[in-house]
Amino acid sequence: MNLLIMGLPGAGKGTQAARIVEKFGVVHISTGDMFRAAIANQTEMGLLAKTYIDKGELVPDEVTNGIVKERLAQEDVKQKGFLLDGYPRTAEQAHALDTTLSTLHIKLDGVINIIVDPAHLVERLSGRIINRKTGESYHKIFNPPTDYNETDYYQREDDKPETVKRRLDVNIAQSQPIIDHYRTKGLVYDIKGDQEIEFVFEDITEVLLKLK
Template identity: 75%
Template structure:
């Protein structure tokens, strides 16, 4: 079973990825893990990636694509299948992945797309507040401080402010839509309603994967 998982920040993609790996035994391939392993093992692409990172530069697509290809060529993929998480991030990377899978004789079975309305994600992601004195973290909606509280006693990190979160969501939407459309044209996309209980989301995910296994 060879899968991609996609979803906007805050949609619960990471949680569902962990559940899929635990339940179905596929190899979880995340970009961060791949980069760390390739650099630690001093593979050709890992060494090349490190040369850019050490200079504080972005790793070019061709190197990222090469690291993905190295990982997908490993023996455990043929035995267990994979869940690719965090890649492709651009339509160019999606085209490169198509070529990689073709070169390796691997077929992609499906794309699990965790869908949550962006306005709900904005509320989820921009609600975090931190107490100035204790450093305790709360959420304005989902985990507010007990009782009445003085907002002046709390602050938000720049990354958690609504305008920053909205920009991040807008970028992810702009990058993700062409990728989803690309795989939708291939009949590979399975949309999952993400704005429900985590376990209910996973029940829907399991139904999709079970149908692909039959």
């Protein structure tokens, strides 16, 4: 079974990806892991990526696409299938992935798309507060400190609601064309992420058992 998983920051994608890998035995391929492995193994594309990373530059799409192709060609993927997480990030990368899969004679079975109302995600992601004295992190709603008062706690700029909203807006703009691309192929399975983790996974499992 060959899958993509998509979802906005805070939607629970990482949690569900780990459960899918455990239950269905597919290989979890995340962008970060892929880059680290390619560089450590000194593959052609890994060495090329390192030249950009060492200079503090963004790795170009063609190098990222090449690293993905190297990884998808490996034996464990052929035997177990894969769950691709964090790629593609753009419509151009989605088209490149189509070409890669076609070249490797791999069929994509489905795209798990975890949907959560962006307003809920802002609440979820912007609730983090930090104790000025201890540096401990809490969440205003899900894990509030017992002694909360505004003087003793602060919020990082990245965690403030307006910053979180901007980040989500960028993600929505980037991800929508990708989802539209796969939706035209009939590959997208929308999963309601605004429910308990167990129920989200039950819905995913129901889809994947039909795809097996």
